[in-house]
Amino acid sequence: MKKAVILVSGGLDSATVLAIAQAAGYTCYAVSFDYGQRHSAELEAARQVAARAKVEEHRIVSIDLSQFGGSALTDESIDVPDANTSEDAIPITYVPARNTVFLSLALAWSEVLGACDIFVGVNAVDYSGYPDCRPEFIRAYENMANLATRAGVEEQQLTVHAPLIDLTKAQIVQQGNELGVDYSLTVSCYQADATGAACGVCDSCFLRREGFANAGIADPTRYQ
Amino acid sequence: MKKAVILVSGGLDSATVLAIAQAAGYTCYAVSFDYGQRHSAELEAARQVAARAKVEEHRIVSIDLSQFGGSALTDESIDVPDANTSEDAIPITYVPARNTVFLSLALAWSEVLGACDIFVGVNAVDYSGYPDCRPEFIRAYENMANLATRAGVEEQQLTVHAPLIDLTKAQIVQQGNELGVDYSLTVSCYQADATGAACGVCDSCFLRREGFANAGIADPTRYQ
Numbered sequence: 001m002k003k004a005v006i007l008v009s010g011g012l013d014s015a016t017v018l019a020i021a022q023a024a025g026y027t028c029y030a031v032s033f034d035y036g037q038r039h040s041a042e043l044e045a046a047r048q049v050a051a052r053a054k055v056e057e058h059r060i061v062s063i064d065l066s067q068f069g070g071s072a073l074t075d076e077s078i079d080v081p082d083a084n085t086s087e088d089a090i091p092i093t094y095v096p097a098r099n100t101v102f103l104s105l106a107l108a109w110s111e112v113l114g115a116c117d118i119f120v121g122v123n124a125v126d127y128s129g130y131p132d133c134r135p136e137f138i139r140a141y142e143n144m145a146n147l148a149t150r151a152g153v154e155e156q157q158l159t160v161h162a163p164l165i166d167l168t169k170a171q172i173v174q175q176g177n178e179l180g181v182d183y184s185l186t187v188s189c190y191q192a193d194a195t196g197a198a199c200g201v202c203d204s205c206f207l208r209r210e211g212f213a214n215a216g217i218a219d220p221t222r223y224q
Numbered sequence: 225m226k227k228a229v230i231l232v233s234g235g236l237d238s239a240t241v242l243a244i245a246q247a248a249g250y251t252c253y254a255v256s257f258d259y260g261q262r263h264s265a266e267l268e269a270a271r272q273v274a275a276r277a278k279v280e281e282h283r284i285v286s287i288d289l290s291q292f293g294g295s296a297l298t299d300e301s302i303d304v305p306d307a308n309t310s311e312d313a314i315p316i317t318y319v320p321a322r323n324t325v326f327l328s329l330a331l332a333w334s335e336v337l338g339a340c341d342i343f344v345g346v347n348a349v350d351y352s353g354y355p356d357c358r359p360e361f362i363r364a365y366e367n368m369a370n371l372a373t374r375a376g377v378e379e380q381q382l383t384v385h386a387p388l389i390d391l392t393k394a395q396i397v398q399q400g401n402e403l404g405v406d407y408s409l410t411v412s413c414y415q416a417d418a419t420g421a422a423c424g425v426c427d428s429c430f431l432r433r434e435g436f437a438n439a440g441i442a443d444p445t446r447y448q
Binding site for chain 1 (some may be wrong): 228283285286287288289292293294313314318320321322323324325328329331332335336355356358359360361364367368369371372373375377378381430
């Protein structure tokens with residue numbers, strides 16, 4: 001069985017990606033990040049998602065991005081805005097270089113594991129407008145990763161899979177539902193409380209709620 | 225004055241790069257990494273190099289790459305080999321994805337600082353054969369970084385400078401010497417002792433010693 005490293009955030013998208021990688025026959029190694037995010041409910045959700053999927057191993061890597069700040073998700077002094085209230089192209093919930101940092105740590109682990117496949121749940125349709133969720137970023141990252149590592153010298157091919165990138169949130173929910181993902185374990189909210197209950201008003205809650213509604217699937221989210 | 229983030233390891237190369245960036249007129253922000261390396265003498269050297277250069281700010285970021293292992297530099301159970309004893313294309317001192325991880329954290333900080341320039345001391349001539357020291361890696365990283373961040377949306381241009389990439393170690397030492405770099409502060413050895421004294425036999429010591437010899441400059445390295 002081929003090994004793959006899966007970025008698992010505790011949210012809806014990455015839980016779906018994990019199910020997709022398992023259905024494709026990969027032995028899955030899940031990695032999550034304790035990065036100074038606002039709430040720990042996200043990491044607890046990641047633990048539950050990884051455990052339910054019976055992954056080969058689940059690592060939680062500590063990397064404090066709050067030391068750089070610059071985002072409502074890592075700086076307590078910046079409020080998380082309600083959905084669709086920002087005029088800016090890039091909202092204040094964007095965490096600078098977050099996906100680049102996360103993919104790079106996943107890359108380090110994959111190289112040691114001898115895994116040639118990394119799965120990430122980025123999405124460029126129903127998303128918050130972050131630059132590091134676009135298809136051109138993923139392609140450029142994969143190209144760089146193949147030059148950065150042993151793969152570039154030993155003529156292996158490292159692939160960064162982003163199976164959700166062109167899907168709507170409704171399509172993601174439908175696909176996960178067919179694969180048996182238990183979305184009640186997942187937390188998408190940018191400011192969930194300690195129990196994982198969602199605010200219902202942030203951009204991420206808005207997209208998630210719309211996704212279930214458009215998919216015609218009951219929304220298992222617990223709201224505050 | 226334009227801001228730049230400089231990766232400062234405590235070694236000879238990055239001390240030279242810092243001097244080059246300052247001579248070019250940048251306001252310099254130094255970043256070093258406590259990544260589970262064998263010895264802390266390297267970080268102490270980085271502190272001294274950054275302090276001597278009077279950088280605007282020096283951050284030491286903790287990211288434990290030893291949790292992944294796979295390298296003599298992060299796994300105590302793997303011995304550091306003597307210079308030129310390895311038959312492999314990639315030696316055991318290679319730390320998987322290290323430069324990718326370090327550049328990604330530098331990228332996160334630079335984005336928050338509003339800096340469009342990152343300087344890194346990689347070198348592809350007198351080096352240990354690491355894939356993430358090659359010019360094609362740096363170009364691919366820069367391309368990716370411009371898509372990963374605000375720069376890609378707001379039409380700024382982010383540049384990853386690797387001013388040493390085509391230089392021999394002797395040329396690096398000559399250039400640093402002209403810029404007044406105090407190499408006695410730097411530690412290059414893969415297994416320096418707690419005081420920063422070098423082993424004299426590892427690949428990095430070999431390259432450094434040859435560099436000073438070929439440059440005709442007195443070697444200030446303290447050996448064990």
